[in-house]
Amino acid sequence: MRVRLRDVAERAGVSPMTVSNVINGNHARVSPDTIERVRRIADELGYVPSASARSLSARSSRLIGLLVPTADEDSLMISPHTMAMVGQIERELRRLGYHLLLRGISDLGEVTEALQSWSLDGAILLGFLDEEVDSLTATTVGGVRVLAVDSYSSNPLTVGPRSDDFAGARLAARHLLDLGHRRIVFAGPAFTGVGVVHERFEGFRQAHAEIGAGWDPRLVETVNTTHADGLRLGRGLLARHPRTTAVFATADILAIGIMHGLTESGARVPDDVSVVGFDDLDLCDYVVPRLTTVSQDIAAKATTAVRMLIDAIEKGTPPTAPVTVDVSLVKRDSTAPAPQQ
Amino acid sequence: MRVRLRDVAERAGVSPMTVSNVINGNHARVSPDTIERVRRIADELGYVPSASARSLSARSSRLIGLLVPTADEDSLMISPHTMAMVGQIERELRRLGYHLLLRGISDLGEVTEALQSWSLDGAILLGFLDEEVDSLTATTVGGVRVLAVDSYSSNPLTVGPRSDDFAGARLAARHLLDLGHRRIVFAGPAFTGVGVVHERFEGFRQAHAEIGAGWDPRLVETVNTTHADGLRLGRGLLARHPRTTAVFATADILAIGIMHGLTESGARVPDDVSVVGFDDLDLCDYVVPRLTTVSQDIAAKATTAVRMLIDAIEKGTPPTAPVTVDVSLVKRDSTAPAPQQ
DNA sequence: CTGAAAGCGCTTACAG
DNA sequence: CTGAAAGCGCTTACAG
Numbered sequence A, B: 001m002r003v004r005l006r007d008v009a010e011r012a013g014v015s016p017m018t019v020s021n022v023i024n025g026n027h028a029r030v031s032p033d034t035i036e037r038v039r040r041i042a043d044e045l046g047y048v049p050s051a052s053a054r055s056l057s058a059r060s061s062r063l064i065g066l067l068v069p070t071a072d073e074d075s076l077m078i079s080p081h082t083m084a085m086v087g088q089i090e091r092e093l094r095r096l097g098y099h100l101l102l103r104g105i106s107d108l109g110e111v112t113e114a115l116q117s118w119s120l121d122g123a124i125l126l127g128f129l130d131e132e133v134d135s136l137t138a139t140t141v142g143g144v145r146v147l148a149v150d151s152y153s154s155n156p157l158t159v160g161p162r163s164d165d166f167a168g169a170r171l172a173a174r175h176l177l178d179l180g181h182r183r184i185v186f187a188g189p190a191f192t193g194v195g196v197v198h199e200r201f202e203g204f205r206q207a208h209a210e211i212g213a214g215w216d217p218r219l220v221e222t223v224n225t226t227h228a229d230g231l232r233l234g235r236g237l238l239a240r241h242p243r244t245t246a247v248f249a250t251a252d253i254l255a256i257g258i259m260h261g262l263t264e265s266g267a268r269v270p271d272d273v274s275v276v277g278f279d280d281l282d283l284c285d286y287v288v289p290r291l292t293t294v295s296q297d298i299a300a301k302a303t304t305a306v307r308m309l310i311d312a313i314e315k316g317t318p319p320t321a322p323v324t325v326d327v328s329l330v331k332r333d334s335t336a337p338a339p340q341q
Numbered sequence C, D: 001c002t003g004a005a006a007g008c009g010c011t012t013a014c015a016g
Helices: A005-012 A016-023 A032-045 A051-057 A080-095 A110-116 A130-134 A165-178 A196-210 A227-240 A252-264 A298-315 B005-012 B016-023 B032-045 B051-057 B080-095 B110-116 B130-134 B165-178 B196-210 B227-240 B252-264 B298-315
Strands: A063-069 A099-105 A122-126 A145-149 A161-163 A184-188 A220-222 A246-249 A274-279 A292-296 A323-325 A327-330 B063-069 B099-105 B122-126 B145-149 B161-163 B184-188 B220-222 B246-249 B274-279 B292-296 B323-325 B327-330
Touching (some): A016 A032, A080 A122, A080 B099, A161 A165, A165 A292, A165 A327, A252 A274, B005 B016, B005 B032, B080 B122, B145 B298, B165 B184, B184 B252, B227 B252, B298 B323
Parallel strands (some): A063 A122, A122 A145, A274 A292, B063 B122, B246 B274
Antiparallel strands (some): A099 B099
């Protein structure tokens, strides 16, 4: 039924081990003639090596897990940003000859089983909270090399790449400040003293500090990162903050909701209120006005994640410091000079 | 290092085979006492079965491949619809105790290797062209059970689920006709005598036929399914078809582009021109006006795909006929009664 | 209800 | 440059 290494060996009149050496490119140990003949016969027979047999006998499976959190009965890819990352990570892994096991995690207790059962060479954690990443121990990962994307956890087991959240928010705020805005609302989910949102908040404030502009902490609006929450916030924004002329939202989806809410309430974007988002989803080009936002380099982040992981696996040494991926500001139509008050 | 079946067996004072029976739920063959003890010890030791060893010795790997086409250097998930399907399929597979291997295919020649190397129990083909699905043979799939989603290929090896494209387009056209529209543009990619777009075209025409309305074939506009192409079409639409009052587009992205193009050209949506899309992406709620569209039940399609595949695997008999998944019309703000001419 | 033996398809030291 | 043997961690008939 299935063509095995042994079948190729018999047909070629050599030992299985010689075929193994040819297949795995250990050419130093086989004569050119034999290589050529074994190759030809393997092709003729349509030989495909058994990855499970290989994984069982060798130390390497060339299998990488991609773990994504998911609500119990829910589908895994919440945000468009996560989905884009999955696609990019798959591409890069495939380019390097690895396979991808995609796995939703509804409870951290599943991580050990997810990591161990297929003898993964490594795994990427995508979209987990810092506190979840914090909680992983050498026991839970069981010797599997792991890496968390966009994490500010200080867990040495999970060092990985992240977008430059601080610089991104600083760019966004700076853009608004340059346009003359001074009372800028910061809209995003609740945050603590560490993490993605905290970094963005610090970058936002830093931009103010740099030009000596004051900023009123009451301009923080805590909301969930959804279009619906943005819409609600946008509708009531000018009622709550009458003198506000701009909003920086920590996600595009949220920013777009806010824009629409503002429009519904009779405010014009960007003439009355400017809005800046974060992520640069395709979506930003499809809404009216097109959204000015901070662009994350998803391809670079995915490539960096894969390279850091594979390097660590092949060289045997884990990365010591997080890698920061550059971001940039994409100016579109949702920002304009602050109106004269 | 790794805890093995044998380690559990030794600790429990039983044979490896008894542990195997306990782990695999063959309780008929083990005494309750033993079951309880083996379970406890396995837990204590943190035993996780080796999937590759299991896959090698048993006939089953409990691994399902998800194959998605991808341009060579490109990332795999082109459309939001595909991405949503990936998430739903993963969830359903996980629920049934299977694992998911996600694989981009840039050349059909890769399919055999993708299917065979991990001894997959089955695979789902997502987003392939009918002609690509047609070309798969028993040799290329090599005994692996496969299933194509949304395919109108008549290949008996790949029978799977698909959305009711005909009914969806019929509903969309019917909605526009009921609103009094009579010169409706059909916008979509080039199509032949079989396939998704062809079905939608037939449903569109059927709606006209049912109410005895004529329809001018020159109202077909062939465009790529992108926002940019939609934009271009929208801008020039009324110049090309002066008496047109409505557009049915075969995809939301396209429909949204068309809406914006129309708006740019000075036409009002829906007052002057109504627009209907297909898919019901989240996006439809985020644009202004919110898009009326045909909703595909992605969760149902994913669940159906997984169930059909797993059934075929476990029962040993392949599905004989495609399963059609219902669609529905979601009325939002982009459609209105035809203006008086 | 329980076990000893063979085997799944590879790779890895070890010899020559 | 090539090979025989052992082993990776399981499951599967076959016995008892």
